[in-house]
Amino acid sequence: MDVNWLDANYLPWLIPVPPLISFMLIILFTGRNKVLSHSIGVGSVVLSFLMAFGVFLKATGTEEFGPHAYGDSIKWMDVGLSEFRMGVLVDPLTAVMLFMVPIAMLMIFVYTVGYMGAYPDDDPHKIRYSRFFAYLSLFAGGMLTLVVADNVLLMFMGWEIMGLCSYLLIGFLFEKKSAQQAAVKAFMTTRVADVLMLVGIGYLYAEAGTLSFRDILYNAEVLERLGNADLTGYLGLSAASIIGLLLVIGTIGKSAQFPLHAWLPDAMEGPTPVSAMIHAAAMVSAGVYAVIRMFPLLEAGGNPHHAEYTAPLILMGVIGSVTALGAAVLGVGQNDIKRVLAYSTISQLGFMVAALGIGAYVAAAFHLITHAFFKALLFMSSGAVIHAMEHGEHALEHGHGHDEHGHDEHHAHHDEHAHDAHAHGHSSYTWADLNAKIEHGIEAGHLQPGERTPYGADYVGPNGELPDDAEWKPSIPQGLKPDFVAKPNNIALMGGLVNKIPVTAYAMLAGSASLVGFPLITAGFWSKDEIIADAMTFITNNGQFEGHSPWLHMLVFFSLVIAATFTAFYTTRMWLLTFWGKPRSAMAEHATLMNHVDPEELAQAQTSLKKFWLQYSNSALMQGPLVVLAFFAIFAGFVGIHGDFPVLEWFTGSHNFFHEFVGPSLLHEPATIPFKIWPVIVSVLAFSIGAGFAYVKYGVPRDSYEKDPVQNMVGDPVWQALKNRFGFDTLYLATFYQSFEWFGRKVSYRAIDKDTIDGILETIAVVFNNIGEGIKRFNHVIIDGVGDGIPQLIGLSGRWFRNLQSGRVQQYLLFTAVMLLAIGLFFVLRVL
Amino acid sequence: MVPLWFYLVVSAALFAIGAYGALARRNAIAIVMSVELMLNAANINLVAFWRYLNPFEINGQIFAAFVFIVAAAEAAVGLALIISIYRSRQTVIVEDVNMLKW
Numbered sequence: 001m002d003v004n005w006l007d008a009n010y011l012p013w014l015i016p017v018p019p020l021i022s023f024m025l026i027i028l029f030t031g032r033n034k035v036l037s038h039s040i041g042v043g044s045v046v047l048s049f050l051m052a053f054g055v056f057l058k059a060t061g062t063e064e065f066g067p068h069a070y071g072d073s074i075k076w077m078d079v080g081l082s083e084f085r086m087g088v089l090v091d092p093l094t095a096v097m098l099f100m101v102p103i104a105m106l107m108i109f110v111y112t113v114g115y116m117g118a119y120p121d122d123d124p125h126k127i128r129y130s131r132f133f134a135y136l137s138l139f140a141g142g143m144l145t146l147v148v149a150d151n152v153l154l155m156f157m158g159w160e161i162m163g164l165c166s167y168l169l170i171g172f173l174f175e176k177k178s179a180q181q182a183a184v185k186a187f188m189t190t191r192v193a194d195v196l197m198l199v200g201i202g203y204l205y206a207e208a209g210t211l212s213f214r215d216i217l218y219n220a221e222v223l224e225r226l227g228n229a230d231l232t233g234y235l236g237l238s239a240a241s242i243i244g245l246l247l248v249i250g251t252i253g254k255s256a257q258f259p260l261h262a263w264l265p266d267a268m269e270g271p272t273p274v275s276a277m278i279h280a281a282a283m284v285s286a287g288v289y290a291v292i293r294m295f296p297l298l299e300a301g302g303n304p305h306h307a308e309y310t311a312p313l314i315l316m317g318v319i320g321s322v323t324a325l326g327a328a329v330l331g332v333g334q335n336d337i338k339r340v341l342a343y344s345t346i347s348q349l350g351f352m353v354a355a356l357g358i359g360a361y362v363a364a365a366f367h368l369i370t371h372a373f374f375k376a377l378l379f380m381s382s383g384a385v386i387h388a389m390e391h392g393e394h395a396l397e398h399g400h401g402h403d404e405h406g407h408d409e410h411h412a413h414h415d416e417h418a419h420d421a422h423a424h425g426h427s428s429y430t431w432a433d434l435n436a437k438i439e440h441g442i443e444a445g446h447l448q449p450g451e452r453t454p455y456g457a458d459y460v461g462p463n464g465e466l467p468d469d470a471e472w473k474p475s476i477p478q479g480l481k482p483d484f485v486a487k488p489n490n491i492a493l494m495g496g497l498v499n500k501i502p503v504t505a506y507a508m509l510a511g512s513a514s515l516v517g518f519p520l521i522t523a524g525f526w527s528k529d530e531i532i533a534d535a536m537t538f539i540t541n542n543g544q545f546e547g548h549s550p551w552l553h554m555l556v557f558f559s560l561v562i563a564a565t566f567t568a569f570y571t572t573r574m575w576l577l578t579f580w581g582k583p584r585s586a587m588a589e590h591a592t593l594m595n596h597v598d599p600e601e602l603a604q605a606q607t608s609l610k611k612f613w614l615q616y617s618n619s620a621l622m623q624g625p626l627v628v629l630a631f632f633a634i635f636a637g638f639v640g641i642h643g644d645f646p647v648l649e650w651f652t653g654s655h656n657f658f659h660e661f662v663g664p665s666l667l668h669e670p671a672t673i674p675f676k677i678w679p680v681i682v683s684v685l686a687f688s689i690g691a692g693f694a695y696v697k698y699g700v701p702r703d704s705y706e707k708d709p710v711q712n713m714v715g716d717p718v719w720q721a722l723k724n725r726f727g728f729d730t731l732y733l734a735t736f737y738q739s740f741e742w743f744g745r746k747v748s749y750r751a752i753d754k755d756t757i758d759g760i761l762e763t764i765a766v767v768f769n770n771i772g773e774g775i776k777r778f779n780h781v782i783i784d785g786v787g788d789g790i791p792q793l794i795g796l797s798g799r800w801f802r803n804l805q806s807g808r809v810q811q812y813l814l815f816t817a818v819m820l821l822a823i824g825l826f827f828v829l830r831v832l
Numbered sequence: 833m834v835p836l837w838f839y840l841v842v843s844a845a846l847f848a849i850g851a852y853g854a855l856a857r858r859n860a861i862a863i864v865m866s867v868e869l870m871l872n873a874a875n876i877n878l879v880a881f882w883r884y885l886n887p888f889e890i891n892g893q894i895f896a897a898f899v900f901i902v903a904a905a906e907a908a909v910g911l912a913l914i915i916s917i918y919r920s921r922q923t924v925i926v927e928d929v930n931m932l933k934w
Contacts, residue, residue: 806933807930807931807932807933808926808927808930809863809926809929810854810855810856810863810926810927813854813855814855817851817855
């Protein structure tokens, strides 16, 4: 085959390859060498990034790229008379994904080096360091495969690779029961959706005879036939609608939309880089990417811009609205910093899905890109915050900084406990150890006397005396518990971190601003505004609906606006509680991202650069990527400003670059909606109300919160309902989990497997065993008896006759004489 | 004239003595001597039958002469063997020389 590998047409093939190779290399060969493993991991992503960037540049440099998308494919197998081709496709949508995904991934990989490296050597994070990079590489490979795929099947393969990786990575700290459960929960939930999606893919193949994006989605004839309910489909739905519904269900699982959202907040059990990977660069983005990619099929037979909604669009619009609003409300009641972000992710994905439901194709894609940047940033920042808090806890445990706070009275027994905890640390990392650690921490008096932490945090007694067991032990659950918050993650225990980790604080401020849609200067504002503008067309441009009722637009508009308000509120709350005010716990007071350096080693360091690296290497590796992503979180939005935006149109030259570039991914480029000021005003209002209210409630520094202001406002039952996530997890646990567990235990395992299948197998085994036993006995007695008897007889006679040959000549002579006499006698007697 | 059976009795007696000696004596030289006795008993038989049954043919005497020769050769070889055994094993007792077994 004559292939010029430098030709950009072949480059897309190679983009997913380096991370996949990196996965194999690390798993098979370099696992023992941590530095080599992370170098291979980061290096592979750099390679992918460079290639992807090359492809992106070529794509953006091409005039009218949409209709001239390029790709390449090879025959995969013969299917009947036709052949099934696998290949890659780069169209504008792929191109922008190829811009976002590798950058986010590269940042995550670099961040991971610092994040994982900052753990002590006996921590499971550090013990399984190389494995983490291997899984991350596989994850990256899966995502890039999905992005460059030119057909649904290859996309689905990447999709499933990510499903596996999310399972492996969420369960990375598998010593924790909760991590095991979270991993299984994520895997099983997405599996439910994936099966239905696979059914949809099968139906699509049956109807269209191909799975290639270009042949289906860029082919008016096919779309028209599939979208016509009179020609195809069942139950009054067109084939496109049925396929679309199934594909959307796949996305509902993958992108954690209601009602399959419950796995995502628990996915926070994985190390933070995993969260960033799942929430930003891969996994959940993949779900939305898939529906954006399949959009022409989903809207086939209808036209959302004229309020002719098809079934998949209605499903997306309703589910997206419900999810966006519900998750945004739930975000208010979370005290785990990562869980706040998890709900914001669910909510923002709901925005995208809802936007797609009303046909806002470009806005959804735009929000997908900007969201990925700021959500990766937010998660990585939260990881840095958690690390800083853990360091604070660690520093306390080892007695640093105690004297200056006048804790001398604790010092004597504290040392002893620190020693104990150290001894524990060397054994494997179990919940028992963690329990002991926390117990020591409480006894050592980390937290000031009388400080009873609010927000469902650990319950800490004054002067180290333990609250009685029943009260505090349940706060360290063995499995997943909806309202449990680990101490370093608890924003109620933070506060004032802006002085401890300023870079993280301001990076996270940029990310938060983007998430809440801070007007005009953040990426999130522009992308969210696009969605709202699209939804608001039922007011601003009602003429386009030609008399149809734009009810879905209305639903999406009102849900999203309310959701945006809530988003502004909980995000501001999270940032203020984390970074603003004064530290509300000793952990926060001692929070730092500096390395634990041996002072002697530090003194020996020759150059100031080395000194710096010794102290700040992990801090730099963690916070460097934050700065890069903060740049994108702010500025990535400027590519998608509405062309007619006042004042800014001078800069943009009345072009909406993103729209003009991505729009032609569709056969019929979606029209730009005319600019109206109302959506902007609504967006700004939503932001101002939410953020302003949060500032009023949380902006005032306080030493501690006896009760969360929101708790005071809404009352305890509502607050508890928020913390329990509206009971969905409990409900699923009580219904699906318990019934399936019952089914699994009693029916699958006991009745079918143990009793029936094992029973039959055991009976067969017993029968054959007895037959074998009989044959064995026959063999032993008869066959062996004869076979062994003959040689034994020969041997016996040999041994007996041997005695004749005594070596004594005279004996021989005697025998001869006797024989002669006997013979002679015989002849004589015969004669007689 | 002495009847033939006198000779035969002497010969049989001599053979019996020789056989007994060959079977019962432990000394190898004695055994060789006993064998000589048996050969000579046979010779007596040969000569006696020649004289009484066929005195005009010479073959009976020749046969006896052959026996002498064989006996002489056998005595020579046998004694040589005995001396050789004696040299290597310091004994001429046949019961001690029983290597040729199994």
